[in-house]
Amino acid sequence: MTEALKKSMYDLIVETSTKLPKDVRRAIAAAKAKENAGTRAAMSLATITNNIKMADENISPICQDTGMPTFKIKTPVGVNQIEIKKAIYWAIEEATKDGKLRPNSVDSLTGANSGDNLGAGTPVIKFEQWENDYIDARLILKGGGCENKNIQYSLPCELEGLGRAGRDLDGIRKCVMHSVYQAQGQGCSAGVIGVGIGGDRTTGYELAKEQLFRSLDDENSNEQLKELEEYVMENANKLGIGTMGFGGETTLLGCKVGVINRIPASFFVSVAYNCWAYRRLGIKINAATGDVTEWLYQEGEEIDFSEQAEQAEDKVANKTREVVLQAPITEEQIRELKVGDVVTINGMMYTGRDAIHKHLTTNDAPVDLDGQIIYHCGPVMLKDDAGNWKVAAAGPTTSIREEPYQGDIMKKFGIRAVIGKGGMGPKTLAALQEHGGVYLNAIGGAAQYYADCIKSVEGVDLMQFGIPEAMWHLKVEGFTAVVTMDSHGNSLHADVDKSSLEKLEQFKEPVFK
Numbered sequence: 001m002t003e004a005l006k007k008s009m010y011d012l013i014v015e016t017s018t019k020l021p022k023d024v025r026r027a028i029a030a031a032k033a034k035e036n037a038g039t040r041a042a043m044s045l046a047t048i049t050n051n052i053k054m055a056d057e058n059i060s061p062i063c064q065d066t067g068m069p070t071f072k073i074k075t076p077v078g079v080n081q082i083e084i085k086k087a088i089y090w091a092i093e094e095a096t097k098d099g100k101l102r103p104n105s106v107d108s109l110t111g112a113n114s115g116d117n118l119g120a121g122t123p124v125i126k127f128e129q130w131e132n133d134y135i136d137a138r139l140i141l142k143g144g145g146c147e148n149k150n151i152q153y154s155l156p157c158e159l160e161g162l163g164r165a166g167r168d169l170d171g172i173r174k175c176v177m178h179s180v181y182q183a184q185g186q187g188c189s190a191g192v193i194g195v196g197i198g199g200d201r202t203t204g205y206e207l208a209k210e211q212l213f214r215s216l217d218d219e220n221s222n223e224q225l226k227e228l229e230e231y232v233m234e235n236a237n238k239l240g241i242g243t244m245g246f247g248g249e250t251t252l253l254g255c256k257v258g259v260i261n262r263i264p265a266s267f268f269v270s271v272a273y274n275c276w277a278y279r280r281l282g283i284k285i286n287a288a289t290g291d292v293t294e295w296l297y298q299e300g301e302e303i304d305f306s307e308q309a310e311q312a313e314d315k316v317a318n319k320t321r322e323v324v325l326q327a328p329i330t331e332e333q334i335r336e337l338k339v340g341d342v343v344t345i346n347g348m349m350y351t352g353r354d355a356i357h358k359h360l361t362t363n364d365a366p367v368d369l370d371g372q373i374i375y376h377c378g379p380v381m382l383k384d385d386a387g388n389w390k391v392a393a394a395g396p397t398t399s400i401r402e403e404p405y406q407g408d409i410m411k412k413f414g415i416r417a418v419i420g421k422g423g424m425g426p427k428t429l430a431a432l433q434e435h436g437g438v439y440l441n442a443i444g445g446a447a448q449y450y451a452d453c454i455k456s457v458e459g460v461d462l463m464q465f466g467i468p469e470a471m472w473h474l475k476v477e478g479f480t481a482v483v484t485m486d487s488h489g490n491s492l493h494a495d496v497d498k499s500s501l502e503k504l505e506q507f508k509e510p511v512f513k
């Protein structure tokens with residue numbers, strides 16, 4: 001069965017990375033229907049749905065961060081699991097070569113990228129035996145930005161906005177509400193949370209992640225947990241964090257809770273936060289031949305976003321001030337920009353994320369960055385037959401990780417704008433004001449949409465950091481982003497954080513007695 005099995009695993013990876021499941025599409029369509037035309041949330045959702053459509057058409061990654069590939073496999077007694085593992089390794093390597101996965105496996109000590117997504121601990125493969133006669137293989141590609149927003153509570157504890165969370169269902173409720181608040185827009189909201197009650201620190205998180213394999217439309221068979229899920233869905237969406245943390249009606253697309261026993265001294269509530277690019281799929285495999293016999297998560301209507309995307313973009317037009325920027329940008333141009341402005345960028349931008357920011361604090365820049373734009377982005381890149389680089393996926397990464405460096409680097413090199421997602425903190429805000437800089441928020445996960453704006457790759461520096469971390473010189477046209485932090489001390493992120501904390505306080509009183 002080896003060849004067929006290899007192909008089945010390859011297909012599972014490609015489909016998971018490029019095609020969002022039906023239940024997730026429906027949840028995103030419902031979120032979109034709730035937003036008023038012309039708002040930032042509506043605009044973001046239009047970009048997101050457009051991106052989903054483009055990923056379908058291009059068979060390219062929905063988001064450039066194809067995450068930590070995690071397989072859950074159930075096999076009939078007697079099936080050779082070593083063979084399955086080998087087929088997965090092969091498929092992972094091929095999918096990476098084909099630009100369906102970004103090379104994401106990084107040596108934690110040296111920083112070296114293995115280049116093929118294989119390495120110690122990657123991918124994650126978990127086997128279980130079962131009594132059925134077929135193989136059930138499921139895959140989740142959960143990106144790093146949302147993984148960083150996972151949180152584990154140890155009860156009892158004190159929570160900002162909510163006070164004491166005790167060792168009971170109401171304490172659990174408070175933890176879950178808090179987990180949504182603390183994620184803000186940084187995990188590319190609207191998100192889906194998997195919650196694990198009980199276990200130890202490891203099994204609690206495992207249970208939380210297991211919930212992410214449930215269908216968004218299922219009903220919890222445990223009455224108490226069903227009630228909790230419904231409560232969270234209704235009330236977390238009142239926090240006003242909204243898509244990408246821009247404010248809005250939908251903050252959460254799903255909440256799934258599981259419970260296991262604990263030991264007397266420990267009481268953990270573990271929350272696995274998944275971004276809207278909720279990529280998980282599954283297949284049934286014939287154990288004798290290795291062929292796919294059925295695709296999972298196929299229930300219900302499939303939404304085709306083609307028409308919807310266009311309509312929403314029409315509605316947004318004319319409602320916001322739109323400014324065209326082309327580097328090199330002057331301080332005067334920057335000082336004119338205000339939070340809420342929509343900026344269209346033409347010309348050059350340079351990618352820089354974690355490794356580059358650290359590097360630039362103690363080294364010279366490989367190019368003159370005076371008046372230039374830095375894009376927090378780790379793209380998926382492919383070389384064409386002529387040896388030229390092509391961008392396969394290129395959405396923004398979470399900017400807050402660069403908070404310790406950003407302000408200093410902007411001043412040191414004269415950088416005028418940074419593009420990323422999720423916003424930055426007080427240190428950067430102060431530097432933007434002092435130096436004359438701006439923070440532009442792009443839509444997280446919209447990797448196809450932005451890749452389409454990149455017209456050519458003009459060069460690359462610092463390739464020793466690996467493809468996602470290198471400094472790519474990109475020539476763009478019509479690259480759109482929103483000013484969310486300006487040079488006058490305004491930050492939409494600080495405002496949404498403050499107002500959502502105030503709203504969180506409404507949920508302080510006990511609900512489950």
Ligand SMILES: O=C(O)C[C@H](O)C(=O)O
Nearest residue numbers: 065143144145378397398
């Ligand atoms: O690594 C990336 O490209 C993005 C990451 O998933 C993030 O959300 O920050």
Ligand code: SF4
Nearest residue numbers: 063143145188275445
């Ligand atoms: S960039 Fe956003 S959508 Fe992509 S993996 Fe990270 S959190 Fe998810």
